[in-house]
Each structure stands twice: as structure tokens, then as C-alpha cells.
Amino acid sequence: MSISCSTKKEEEKEYKYKDPKLSTSERVNDLISHMTLSEKVSQMRYDAPAIERLGVPAYNWWNECLHGVARAGKATVFPQAIGMGATWDAPLLFDVGTVISDEARAKHHRFIKEDRRGIYQGLTFWTPNINIFRDPRWGRGQETYGEDPYLTSRMGVNFIKGLQGDDPNYLKVVATAKHFAVHSGPEKSRHEDNYHTSDRDLKETYLPAFEAAIKEANVQSVMCAYNRYRDEACCGSNLLLNDILRKEWGFDGYVVSDCWAINDFWEPNKHELVETPAEASALAVNRGTDLNCGDVFDPNLNDAVLQGLVDEDKVDRALARLMEARFKLGMFDPEEMVSWSKISYDVVCSEKHYQLSEKTARESMVLLKNENNTLPLKKDIKSIAVIGPNANATQVLLGNYHGTPLNNITPLKAIQDKLPNAQINYASGSHIAKGWPLLHPIPSSVLKNGDTNGLKGEYFDNKEWKGTPKVTRNDSIVNFIWVSKKPFENATSDNFSVRWTGKIVPEESGNYRVGLRASSAGKLYVNDSLRVDFKDDHEPKMKYLDMNMVAGESYDIKIDYYNYHTDPQAQLVWAKLDQDLLAPAIAAAKKSEVVVLCLGLSPDIEGEEMPVVLEGFDKGDRSEISLPKSQINLMKEIHALGKPTVLVLMNGSALAINWADENIPAILEAWYPGEFGGKAIADVLFGDYNPAGRLPVTFYKSVEDLPDFKSYDMTNRTYKYFTGEPLYPFGHGLSYTNFTYANVEIPETIKANEDINVTVQVTNAGEMMGDEVVQLYISHNDEEYKGAAHSLIGFQRINLKAGETKKVSFTVSPKQYAWITTDGQEQIISGDILLHIGGKQPSSLGKIKTSTTQILTKTVKIKS
Incomplete structure (x- = not known):
């Protein structure tokens, strides 16, 4: 095929954006100046295609690393975020973030060498989740660091710093603070809900962790939430994205929508703020959403510009923020210039990383x-x-x-x-719950491939089961997680399909649940009838059917599975629903x-x-x-x-x-x-x-x-506002030893806007070495203040040998002892405040289960 002269000239042209000696802004502006409108829009979707004429490679923005690099093959897996929150060890979170980003960089550069640029292979990670776990019913609360804004902010800031690195020239990875803002369930109505809070709750509870992520950790990305807040969709909120994020806090990174959240702007029975996808695209970009996890921007944003719903300079502004991130990651520079590219792949699942995962779990x-x-x-x-x-x-x-x-x-x-x-x-x-058994791989003894136990497996090097299988073999069971071993020789692991066929012949009669767990998509047929069908939505999943089976009878089975992710897995599982599990336990x-x-x-x-x-x-x-x-x-x-x-x-x-x-x-x-x-x-x-x-x-x-x-009103929520008796209070945790507190040094009087220096001596008074989590809380002793009963403002996890004493110090800033007015303003008033220091909350109403942990309280008078 011949190449036109103009195309050759484009390829040969040396664009200014390729010059590493120029500033990032100069390079970004030059690159965008050469793009057509449709090319600009194409780069604002999460799965941005290549622009070959400009030398811009394809890039998929979607990646996850909540507690380890996710969905991209083998990785060190740390405790879930809520468990990391329970460590109350902020420096540890920096170490965890560092390890995760080491593995992320090593994986990314291997992918690039293999010319793999798909989902979960990039350097832009949609984590951490720093929403406030305000209600235990929320299913995604496990992804957070807990219910307290201060604890969440300290853990989040350290995790983000560990992820993004400290190189003055290049980001290690991009972290994303999510979901901005006022978002924590319910899950089933998140696409339609409209939440309201007081100004005090907004500033006291829902925003502090995000503010810290931006001002202290310089997080480069923020993900907006599905729901509305004060009648505006979070991904189209002038209040959140412009007034607070950009103007008040000075955020200069990019905003990515939650996945397919912009569709909620117009789809029936959701937010229904506009009538068309073009209007939704315009609303999102006009209000400050730069990247769409979804497909609504392309081509609808192009149409929105042509219809005059959004100016092209707004598109340029959004795209500039995105391209700046890619430049900061070193994606347009030679690898040898980027220090992070030198991280060897052998760090992935290394002994050092395993030791940190085990330490975090402990x-x-x-x-x-x-x-x-x-x-x-x-x-x-x-x-x-x-x-x-x-x-x-x-x-x-x-x-x-x-x-x-x-x-x-x-x-x-x-x-x-x-x-x-x-x-x-x-x-x-x-069972884990009534109607939800634990499913296990269907054993080879009940799977039949002719006269052989197992199923016939046909492996194809495409997603459509087309052509002659590359490999046909008997698989004794379907219980595959292809990590270090590929499904068949010369497989890409990203783009293949498998068809398993055979029979199930149960040994016992009964009611069974049969499930298919897959990383991408799959179909399960029983007796030629399609019984389980799920299409890929970018994350592993499991679906099942319940069926009565008779011992000795055969049931034809066929599984059509395909994968295009880098973390392929397929499992055929079951459980007998009417099995007596209690008697064997007794x-x-x-x-x-x-x-x-x-x-x-x-x-x-x-x-x-x-x-x-x-x-x-x-x-x-x-x-x-x-x-x-x-x-x-x-x-x-x-x-x-x-x-x-x-x-x-x-x-x-x-x-x-x-x-x-x-x-x-x-x-x-x-x-x-x-x-x-x-x-x-x-x-x-x-x-x-x-x-x-x-x-x-x-x-x-x-x-x-x-x-x-x-x-979302915080009244009677979390330890700060709950007026009842908890079963176990926030901050509670026992030890095999006990600790004593002495020699608390806190000034009796300070001037407004002065720091308060706090020190205390902590002694391990038991016979076993252990850690103590020293907690510092504040209470406002003013009748006009109707906010929290007390609030966490400091904590340190320390290790003490038996009989050892350590001095622990805190500095309380004016921002920490200010109180939030009903209109959301910080205010410092003269009068008394109480500082509480010890190994637990002050005045915990919950039973402490033989804890001997102390809490000491001192009054500080603030003079105007």
C-alpha cells in the first residue's frame, strides 16, 4: 500500500512536543495545536486511540490499585483498605503505596515492550477511595479508611505520596482521589440520588480528606461521583468542581468521571438533567470533567461543539490537563530519561513486598x-x-x-x-448466608468428556471462538487463574477464548447451585439452553443458576469464555444447597x-x-x-x-x-x-x-x-455524633500487654492562632513487646458549639518493649482547634477546649472488654 506524500511529511515532521527540553505546558500546547476536533475528543475517553499521524500512541486511562495492582496479572495483594485503615499507621501506608507503584511501573514498562496498551496496563490509577464510611450498610465502605475525616486524610495523603513518588521531573504514577464528593451509598440508587447536607457537615466531614489529598499530597486526579449533590450531578457540579476544587483549593490536575456516570445525566429514571448525550457531554466539560470513563464524549462532545453547546477552548482546556499528566509520567520521553523506568520486573511479588504485605496484615x-x-x-x-x-x-x-x-x-x-x-x-x-453457599470447583469425578473425567477444552487465539482451535485438550476441572502460565503456548493472554464441552454426572441427587466465575465474559449452557450469560464490564464477576440434579443422570454442559484483560481466569463452581453442614461442624x-x-x-x-x-x-x-x-x-x-x-x-x-x-x-x-x-x-x-x-x-x-x-446529615452518625451506646467504639482495640500514660505536657493558656504543643510519656507496663496507638482528641467546651462530641486530631502508632517508655509529641494547629460554623466557616473563639490523650476515645460508652488503656484530659484556655 502506498503512502501519500503528505502522510510521509507528517511522519517525518519533528514536532516541538517531542522536545524534552521544552516546558510541559509548551509541549502540551504544541501537541494539541496539531489535533483536529475529533482527535481531541478521542483523547478524552478512557480508552483513547492512537493518533498515528502525530506519533501519539493509544492509551487506556483505566487502572486500579486499591490494595495492590489489580486485574493485571500477578501482584502483591495487601489487606483491603478498611484493614489498612485499622492499622492506624500512616507511615506504613506510604510504604505500601511505594511498593504498589514499584510493581505498577515494572508491569507498565513490560506491557509497553510487548506493545500492550490496554485496560489495566497504564499508569493512571483510580485510587484511593477517601469517601467517609458514614454508614455500616454501605457495601463499598470496605474500600475506604473508615469513618473519620482526619484518619482518612492521614492515610490517604501518605498512600498518594507513596504512589506518585518524589521525582521532581516525573510522576511515578497518577493517583486519583475518589469519589468527589458526598458519596457513600446506597449502591442501588446511586445513579439517581440527590443528596443535601448542611454547610457544616460538608466542611467538617465530607471534604477534609479531599482537601488534604490536593493541598498536601498534590494528587493529580480526582474522580467525581455518580450522585447529585444539591441538585447538581457531581460530574457536572459548578460548586464541587469549580468553586471548591479549582478556585478554593487550587487543584490543577484533571477530573475523571466515574464509569458511565455522564450517561446518568440524560438516561431515563436517573438524573435526567438534560435530554441528549451531546448536552450531557457539554454540561460535564463546561463544569470541569476532563476525562470520560465511558463512551458518551466520543462523538457526542464533537457534536456539542458544532452545536455551540460548549466552546472548543473548553475542550482544549480539558485535554491540556490530560496530556499534561501523560507528559509528567514520561510517556513522550525516552525511557532512559525516566528514573521510574529502571524498576526491574523482579520486584513484582518479591520477598520484600511479601514481607510488607504480611506486616500490614498483622x-x-x-x-x-x-x-x-x-x-x-x-x-x-x-x-x-x-x-x-x-x-x-x-x-x-x-x-x-x-x-x-x-x-x-x-x-x-x-x-x-x-x-x-x-x-x-x-x-x-x-453457608455464608441463607441462599448463598460457598462454591467450589466442580470435581473431575463428576465431569465427563466421553469416557474421560473432565471437559473438552478448545482454545482459540481470538475472542470469537473462530477458526481451528490452537489447542484441544482434556481439562480435568475448570479452575484456571492464568498468572505465570499462559492458557496455551504462544498465547497473548489478553485476547483469547475457550470453549469447554462435556457432561456433569452428579454422584448425589439434590438441589445444586452451579456458577461461572470469569474475568471478562462468559456463557454457560446446560442441555443446550443458555442459563448464564454475562458480558464484559471490565471486572471479574460470578453468575450462577440453581437446578435439581439426579444422581447418575448426565447433563450436557458448554462454557463459552473469552478474555481480553491481562488477568484471565475462569472457574466452573458449584455447591449442594440442601447439604447438612452443621453436623460435621459439631x-x-x-x-x-x-x-x-x-x-x-x-x-x-x-x-x-x-x-x-x-x-x-x-x-x-x-x-x-x-x-x-x-x-x-x-x-x-x-x-x-x-x-x-x-x-x-x-x-x-x-x-x-x-x-x-x-x-x-x-x-x-x-x-x-x-x-x-x-x-x-x-x-x-x-x-x-x-x-x-x-x-x-x-x-x-x-x-x-x-x-x-x-x-447524609451527620446527626447520630459515627463516633463524633452518635448519642447511643456502641458495641465497640471507634479507636478500640486490645493488646496482650498494657500501657500507662504519664507526664502530660499541655499549656494551660494559648493565644488564638497559636499552635498547641502536646507531649506525653507512654510506658509498656506489661510483659510482652507490643504496639500502642496513641490517640489525641479535642472537645469544644462551648454551649454554642453543637457539633461533634469530640474529634480525632492526632495519632501515632509506636512500638514498646516490655518496661520501655517513650515520649510522644503532637502539634495541634489552629485549623484543628477551630470549629466549623453553621455556614461552613472556620472560626476560633476564646474560651476553653479539652484535649484528650490516651489509647482510646474519651468517654467511650461501649464496653472496653477488660481494657486498661488510659485516657487523660486537659483544659486549654484560648485567649483572643
Whole structure:
């Protein structure tokens, strides 16, 4: 094919934007000046195509790294964000962010060398989620650092700094603070809801973490939320995106929409702010959204310009912000100029990274209760029962938005490793919830490919099952996570399909749930009838069907699976719904000296906008905050045996475990603890690690204690405003040792706008080395102030040997002791304030379960 002279000239032309010696703004402006309108618009969608005539490669902006690089092959998987919040260790979050961005850079440069530029292969990451976990029913609360704005801001700032790096010339990666703003459920109505708050709640609760991310961490990207706030869609909000983000805070990065959020502007039964996609595109860009996760901008934004709905200079402004990020990442410079390109791929899943993941998991463990020093357990026990639906479930290690780990150390596996000479008696005991069994790979013994056990697998090098298969083989089971090994020789791993065919011949009659879990998309046919069908929406998922099967009868099965992501996986799973799980659990407990109950929730039923509707669960959110009834029944049956019992919780949100609190002597909160989570749990249970995590959320006693889920008014929400008695208060966590506080130094009087210096001596008065989380709170002692009862304004996690004393210091800024007026203004008034320092909240109403942690209070008088 011949190339025209004009095209050759374009290719040969040396554009100014390619010159690294020029300033970023000069290079950006030069590049944009050569683009047509349609080319500009094409670069404002998340999957931006190449502009070959200008030498601009394709780039996909969508990437995730909430607690490890996600959906891009093997990666070190850290505890879910809520678990990292429970560490109360801000410097640790910097280290975690550094490790994640090391792996991100190494992966990206390998992808580029292989000319792979698809989704989850770039350097722009849509994390962290710094929304406030204001209500335990929110399914995505697991992605946050908890309910407190100060704790969230400290963790978020450190994580962002670790991600973006400290090179003065190049960003390591781009972090994205999301979801801006006033966003925390419900999931099922997020595309239509319109929230209102007081000015005080906006400034006191919903904005501080975002302000810190921008002013302190210089976060380069912000993602706007699905919902409306004060009648404006968040992705088209003049208040949020212009008045606050740009003008008040001086944000100079880019804004990306949440995925397909701009469609909500016009689609029926959603926001319905405008009538057409062109109007929606114009509204978003005019108000400050620069990048569309979705497909509405292209070509509708082009049409909007031609119709006069938005000026082309607004398009140029948005595009300049986007291209500036790509230049800052070094994408238009030789790799040898970019320091981050030198990170070797062997850092991915390295021993150093594993050690940090394990350390983070250990630090996230929160000992809620330890009556009569039930814990730690003795290692010389002869038998132990490990019981519960979460005892050996790998998915509960991971939470949502996770990568693919090479380790999946469950509590069962870790306890087996810890006690090699003991008899370990395992039973699941119950489903995770009524109607939601734990699904396991369908075994080879019931899969038939002719006379052979298994299924016939045909592997194609395209997404459409076209042509002759590259490989045809018998797969004994369908349980594939292709990480270090490709599905077949010379496979790209990003673009292939598989067809499995054969029969299921069950050995027992009964009602079965059969599910397909896939990374991209798949179809499941039973007896030639399509029973499960899901199209790709850029994240792994599982769908299922329930069917009665008769022992010995055969059921034809066909699976059509395709993948184009870099994290391919396909699993054919099942469970017998009418199976008796309780009897084996009781038998296991009866023949054991001690019982470890592993209960909680699962990211399969709490998370982002799910189709799941079960008793107590509502499309990703929860309608009840207690443990599922199936688990409560299991717990009561085991307790009735009179065996020493420890409860381990694995979950992403607070649980009302009232019965357990009254009856089970020891309770450990483990969250979704990452790939080494089971090891961290076992280390705590058997005394190889002294727990020191603290609750980043309040554990309430009942959903009846909570306001309406859709109300964003902070009245009676979180530890700051809740007037009832919590089950376990924010900041709570026990230790195997105890700490004392002495010699508090706080000035009695200061002038307005002076810093307040606070010091205290902390001593480990016990016999075991451990960490203490020193917490500093403020209360306003003025009757006119009707805000929080007290607010966290400082914390430090310190390690102390037995008998050791350390001095801990804080500096309280005027901004921290100012109070927020009803119209949202910061104000410092003369009068008394109270500072509380210790290992817990002041005046905690919740039972502290034998905690001896102190809290000391001092009055400071502010003079005008």
C-alpha cells in the first residue's frame, strides 16, 4: 500500500512536543495545536486511540490499585483498605503505596515492550477511595479508611505520596482521589440520588480528606461521583468542581468521571438533567470533567461543539490537563530519561513486598475482646477445630478491586502450618448466608468428556471462538487463574477464548447451585439452553443458576469464555444447597480441645452495585448489620458444646455481634486481610504477634441505631455524633500487654492562632513487646458549639518493649482547634477546649472488654 506524500511529511515532521527540553505546558500546547476536533475528543475517553499521524500512541486511562495492582496479572495483594485503615499507621501506608507503584511501573514498562496498551496496563490509577464510611450498610465502605475525616486524610495523603513518588521531573504514577464528593451509598440508587447536607457537615466531614489529598499530597486526579449533590450531578457540579476544587483549593490536575456516570445525566429514571448525550457531554466539560470513563464524549462532545453547546477552548482546556499528566509520567520521553523506568520486573511479588504485605496484615488485626486472657492460645494443644464459611475461603482474603496473588493463606492453612503435630478438624459449618453457599470447583469425578473425567477444552487465539482451535485438550476441572502460565503456548493472554464441552454426572441427587466465575465474559449452557450469560464490564464477576440434579443422570454442559484483560481466569463452581453442614461442624468441635470460628461476610455479597438480594443484603449494601442468621445459628450450636472458643471475623464493614460479645470470650477482627491474612490471624491467635489494630469505624448494636441510609446529615452518625451506646467504639482495640500514660505536657493558656504543643510519656507496663496507638482528641467546651462530641486530631502508632517508655509529641494547629460554623466557616473563639490523650476515645460508652488503656484530659484556655 502506498503512502501519500503528505502522510510521509507528517511522519517525518519533528514536532516541538517531542522536545524534552521544552516546558510541559509548551509541549502540551504544541501537541494539541496539531489535533483536529475529533482527535481531541478521542483523547478524552478512557480508552483513547492512537493518533498515528502525530506519533501519539493509544492509551487506556483505566487502572486500579486499591490494595495492590489489580486485574493485571500477578501482584502483591495487601489487606483491603478498611484493614489498612485499622492499622492506624500512616507511615506504613506510604510504604505500601511505594511498593504498589514499584510493581505498577515494572508491569507498565513490560506491557509497553510487548506493545500492550490496554485496560489495566497504564499508569493512571483510580485510587484511593477517601469517601467517609458514614454508614455500616454501605457495601463499598470496605474500600475506604473508615469513618473519620482526619484518619482518612492521614492515610490517604501518605498512600498518594507513596504512589506518585518524589521525582521532581516525573510522576511515578497518577493517583486519583475518589469519589468527589458526598458519596457513600446506597449502591442501588446511586445513579439517581440527590443528596443535601448542611454547610457544616460538608466542611467538617465530607471534604477534609479531599482537601488534604490536593493541598498536601498534590494528587493529580480526582474522580467525581455518580450522585447529585444539591441538585447538581457531581460530574457536572459548578460548586464541587469549580468553586471548591479549582478556585478554593487550587487543584490543577484533571477530573475523571466515574464509569458511565455522564450517561446518568440524560438516561431515563436517573438524573435526567438534560435530554441528549451531546448536552450531557457539554454540561460535564463546561463544569470541569476532563476525562470520560465511558463512551458518551466520543462523538457526542464533537457534536456539542458544532452545536455551540460548549466552546472548543473548553475542550482544549480539558485535554491540556490530560496530556499534561501523560507528559509528567514520561510517556513522550525516552525511557532512559525516566528514573521510574529502571524498576526491574523482579520486584513484582518479591520477598520484600511479601514481607510488607504480611506486616500490614498483622498490624490490621483488631482484638475486640479477650476475656480471662483466652488468647493467646497454647501451641501444645493436641487438637483444634477450625470451623466456619470463612475458614478456608480464598475470596475473603481479597475483598474487592484486588490483583491476583500467588499466595492464598487462609486461616485453616495457617493454623495447619502453625501446629504441624496437632489434629486439625475442619468443617465449613454453614453457608455464608441463607441462599448463598460457598462454591467450589466442580470435581473431575463428576465431569465427563466421553469416557474421560473432565471437559473438552478448545482454545482459540481470538475472542470469537473462530477458526481451528490452537489447542484441544482434556481439562480435568475448570479452575484456571492464568498468572505465570499462559492458557496455551504462544498465547497473548489478553485476547483469547475457550470453549469447554462435556457432561456433569452428579454422584448425589439434590438441589445444586452451579456458577461461572470469569474475568471478562462468559456463557454457560446446560442441555443446550443458555442459563448464564454475562458480558464484559471490565471486572471479574460470578453468575450462577440453581437446578435439581439426579444422581447418575448426565447433563450436557458448554462454557463459552473469552478474555481480553491481562488477568484471565475462569472457574466452573458449584455447591449442594440442601447439604447438612452443621453436623460435621459439631462433630469436629466435639473431638477438639479448642474451637476457632471463622465467620463474617464476603466480597461476593457486599461490594459495588451487585445483583445480590438476600436476607440482610441489598444489591451490594446491607439491610441488616448483624451476622447472617446461618452463622449465628452455627455459633450458638458450637458454643453449646462448652468448648473454649475464639471468634475470628473476616468482613469489610462493622458487624452487630451482640450475642458473640456476650458469650464468646475472645473475638478478633481480621477484615479482608490480603494474601497473607491467614498467617497474620494465626500469629495473633498463638501469640507470635501482639495485636494493636484499632477500629476505624464504630460497631453499632443494631440497624435500629442508625439514621435513614439515604440521609447524609451527620446527626447520630459515627463516633463524633452518635448519642447511643456502641458495641465497640471507634479507636478500640486490645493488646496482650498494657500501657500507662504519664507526664502530660499541655499549656494551660494559648493565644488564638497559636499552635498547641502536646507531649506525653507512654510506658509498656506489661510483659510482652507490643504496639500502642496513641490517640489525641479535642472537645469544644462551648454551649454554642453543637457539633461533634469530640474529634480525632492526632495519632501515632509506636512500638514498646516490655518496661520501655517513650515520649510522644503532637502539634495541634489552629485549623484543628477551630470549629466549623453553621455556614461552613472556620472560626476560633476564646474560651476553653479539652484535649484528650490516651489509647482510646474519651468517654467511650461501649464496653472496653477488660481494657486498661488510659485516657487523660486537659483544659486549654484560648485567649483572643
